[in-house]
Amino acid sequence: MISKDDITKRFISYVTVDTESDPESDTTPSTLKQWDLANILVAELKLIGMSDVSIDDNAYIMATLPSNVNHKVPTIGFVSHFDTTPDFTGANVNPQVIENYDGKDIVLNAAENIILSPDYFEDLLLYKGQTLITTDGTTLLGADDKAGITEIISAMEYLINHPEIKHGVIKVGFTPDEEIGRGAHKFDVKKFGADWAYTIDGSQIGELEYENFNAAGAKVVVKGKIVHPGYAKGKMVNSMYIATEFINSLPRMETPEHTEGYQGFFHLHNIEGKVEETVLHYIIRDHDMNHFKARKEVIQKLTNAINEQYEREVITIEIKDQYFNMKEKVVPVMHIVDIAEEAMKALDIEPLIKPIRGGTDGSQLSFMGLPCPNIFAGGHNFHGRYEYVPVESMIKATEVICKIAELTAKKAIE
Structure with a gap:
């Protein structure tokens, strides 16, 4: 024994x-x-x-x-x-x-x-x-x-x-x-x-x-512009608001606290934010390889859409595969x-x-x-x-x- x-x-x-x-x-x-x-x-x-x-x-x-x-x-x-x-x-x-x-x-x-x-x-x-x-x-x-x-x-x-x-x-x-x-x-x-x-x-x-899971990590960098808040009209761009828009555009029910079994998710696990720059750290998970690829495409397309909305590159994203x-x-x-x-x-x-x-x-x-x-x-x-x-x-x-x-x-x- x-x-x-x-x-x-x-x-x-x-x-x-x-x-x-x-x-x-x-x-x-x-x-x-x-x-x-x-x-x-x-x-x-x-x-x-x-x-x-x-x-x-x-x-x-x-x-x-x-x-x-x-x-x-x-x-x-x-x-x-x-x-x-x-x-x-x-x-x-x-x-x-x-x-x-x-x-x-x-x-x-x-x-x-x-x-x-x-x-x-x-x-x-x-x-x-x-x-x-x-x-x-x-x-x-x-x-x-x-x-x-x-x-x-x-x-x-x-x-x-x-x-x-x-x-x-x-x-x-x-x-x-x-x-x-x-x-x-x-x-x-x-x-x-x-x-x-x-x-x-x-x-x-x-x-x-x-x-x-198939797994990837995503680093999302949101750029803003800082000016004196008293004179900010038409000039300040608050990166934290854009980051919030990004966060809220991903499927809210496809997060760890709402998924189980074979269901995949997007997981925001860290935020570092100031007016001039906000950085979001996500992990992306799915058991099915096709769904996994689709999740990475979703997060990339969202980045492109927000950049088009602001008519410049306010968001850059780096996605790295971690394991399969x-x-x-x-x-x-x-x-x-x-x-x-x-x-x-x-x-x-x-x-x-x-x-x-x-x-x-x-x-x-x-x-x-x-x-x-x-x-x-x-x-x-x-x-x-x-x-x-x-x-x-x-x-x-x-x-x-x-x-x-x-x-x-x-x-x-x-």
Whole structure:
């Protein structure tokens, strides 16, 4: 059995290290502080007995667990990221451990009246009687994706300590900067050497995903003219009003708070505004490639229309693709999803096969030649103060990793 105390201790040791990434940086990793945890992980991989442990100049970590069988087995990999999102602070994380959760409100921070309530977050009731790790209400937790790292290292340690579980060669990889869309950009797929892999980066227990959004980012720059407001008639052009016109011209119901399942969206996530210049930052998402292309066309046509209205270029737009739907690369090798599904069922976990409303390193890795579905890591409410993870879900994810390794070796001789 995997120890609840050990997995809790390991997870907390990771989340208390600040690894927030920075989209404005052009280095890899994007923040120096990501090296702090990266170096800890390298030392820990060596300590538990992994082979060929390496970290490159960009903080990409790889390690190998050698095969313990004589027959040929496909080489499989498990991948997670150690950065946390810049959407909410990950500094000074102070985890709280809630034993035997009673299904009621959890006071995260009494002084600021911050409550984690099942009245709002209904998924909490799935974990009544279990041990939850929460924030203190002032930071995110970092279960995305330090839970995944915890589970992968714990699984490797368990397999090393239990050689009676037969497996082939297993590769593990940990990446920086996934939260800013760059986690796989410098991942050396050839060096990794796996036939396929799994990201351990999902949410609720049972999640198994091989479809994700097609994704792009758009930077919209609106130019105005600043003059003294007392003498502005016919002269001032307030960029914030034009930006508001742009915002209101996009479909209001096609935003994250109004969409689900396979529905795509436009998401305005940042505004910097003054009279002379306003900058809007959007992300564009859709599972369907044709719809994805249409969304990019919509935002470009809107830009052109407003420029025509003002008879000059008041708006410039830069759209950059970020990642694509991995379904295209995974469907031809669906047996890798089938193995993960079988592993879950063998552990009495109900597989929840559904599209990712986001992306993982696996989406990019799949297009780099490493098919890579995504498996649950157990956390909920990522990227904010209400994030939590059940310890029992982390234990189950660890067991799934071990079972996938075992089934892959077994099926190689069937």
